[in-house]
Amino acid sequence: MDLTDRRFPLSSAAKKHILSKIFGCETKPDGTLSDSYFSYYEDVVENSPASSLTDSHQSIADTVALIRSAKTTKTAVEDYLRKRLPKDEVEDSDDLIGDAIRLATRLLIMMPIEGLNTRGLTMRVSGETKIRWEVGPIARVINSYISPGVFGFGQLKREPVKLGRIFNARILERIASVKIRWTSNLADHLRMRDEDTVVEIFHNASFLKLHQHCQTQEQVLPSEFLDETLKTLALLMPEHDKDTEKWFKKHQAKVQKQGKLPLDPLVRECGQLKAEQRNIESFNYWQERLAILKQVFDEAEPKNIKQWWHDRRKLVQWSTFWVAALVLILTIVFGLIQCIEGGLQVWLAYKALPSQNIGGNDA
Structure with a gap:
């Protein structure tokens, strides 16, 4: 199991180790469950800036595990990362630490962090929603953001609404x-x-x-x-x-x-x-x-015939519309048939008339 760099693909043993670090328990790296997550993991890692803090799967996983800890504050994470910086990267410490935290938190909670800096991953999707992590453990921040009235989460005082089977x-x-x-x-x-x-x-x-x-x-x-x-x-x-x-x-x-x-x-x-x-x-x-x-x-409101046909939200209105449409179509069809029939009768009557010699016979 080699986790000393950022290369892909990962072995099963490496995946198992990374999953245990990110999610906090042993889980099998086989099957669709882990494969789908590692598609995301690879995409995030490959599109994030590289530095000594994020130069290996092991260093990334260690940072995620530290952030996941219920007692670890943002300041503690920054201090931990700052101590790992080599001397030639100290000048850019704020940006590099911000990159590492942003990468690790995105792998942990699948939400971008706002306010660290504007480089890399947070700029990949224009206008995406971000959360702000200023102090305290990340779990406390998450709990505050999924409370009513922040991202639009939570309950509202309203009349009971039924989400029928057609609502998908x-x-x-x-x-x-x-x-x-x-x-x-x-x-x-x-x-x-x-x-x-x-x-x-x-x-x-x-x-x-x-x-x-x-x-x-x-x-x-x-x-x-x-x-x-x-x-x-x-x-x-x-x-x-x-x-x-x-x-x-x-x-x-x-x-x-x-x-x-x-x-x-x-x-x-x-x-x-x-x-x-x-x-x-x-x-x-x-x-x-x-x-x-x-x-x-x-x-x-339906915008075309196809949408009208599939729109069953208001069955009475839907039935009335299509009954009226059917009556209209039948009226047009029968009217057309009558016109054709009348024309055919006139034509047959004309054909039945005796032919006349308009010029007469020569004497």
């Missing part, structure tokens, strides 16, 4: 013309963009399940938060819906064609919600963003 990502795109933008930034999950025409969906279910698997006293992301985030994925992409499966495969192919980070296939294996789980009040962390998305969905 495929139908959002087909009927409401809301484009799906896949994101690896957990802070942007369910966030509406571009004047409410785009919704971002966090697809890295493997990351959430790895945190679920490693329930420790140093848990950075609360268990309830992990469970509910997976619940939103089950809501938007019901596991046993064949139409959603076909739709997701098209998105996978599109992302692959664009050369972007592959979509995590486990996002389609988050279960399927029962009727009682579809009440918006059962969501504590994501209620506000779901409510906004549901409002956009309800207010969207």
Whole structure:
């Protein structure tokens, strides 16, 4: 197992060691779960600035493990990294330490850190949501940011809203013309963009399940938060819906064609919600963003015949529209048939008339 550099691919033993450092427990590096996370891990590491603080998988994993500790403050992490800097890099210590913290926290919580500096990873996605880590342990910062009113997390006082089976990502795109933008930034999950025409969906279910698997006293992301985030994925992409499966495969192919980070296939294996789980009040962390998305969905009007046909949100209105359309079509068809029939009768009557010699016979 060689973790002394940043090269890829990683061996199974190296992956197992890195996972134990990042998530805080032993977990098997085999299968889709770890493969999907390491696709993200490789993308993040290769696109981050390299220095003596981030020159190996071991140094990166050690920094993540230190940040994950419930007692480690941001100042303590900075002091630890500063002591590791060689003399020729001391002059740029603030930038290099900021790069190392930003890289490690992104691997740990899949959210970018604001305010360290403006280089590298945080600038890869324009306008993405960032969290600010100024003091204290990272777990305390996370808990404050997923409270109501910060990123749009939390509960609102509103009338009960039922999220029916028709409310899913495929139908959002087909009927409401809301484009799906896949994101690896957990802070942007369910966030509406571009004047409410785009919704971002966090697809890295493997990351959430790895945190679920490693329930420790140093848990950075609360268990309830992990469970509910997976619940939103089950809501938007019901596991046993064949139409959603076909739709997701098209998105996978599109992302692959664009050369972007592959979509995590486990996002389609988050279960399927029962009727009682579809009440918006059962969501504590994501209620506000779901409510906004549901409002956009309800207010969207079909723009073409195809959307009218698939729009079953208001069955009475849908039935009335198509009955009226059918009556109109039948009226036109029968009217056309009558016109053709009348014309045919006139033509046959004309053909039946005796022929006349208009010029007469010569004497």
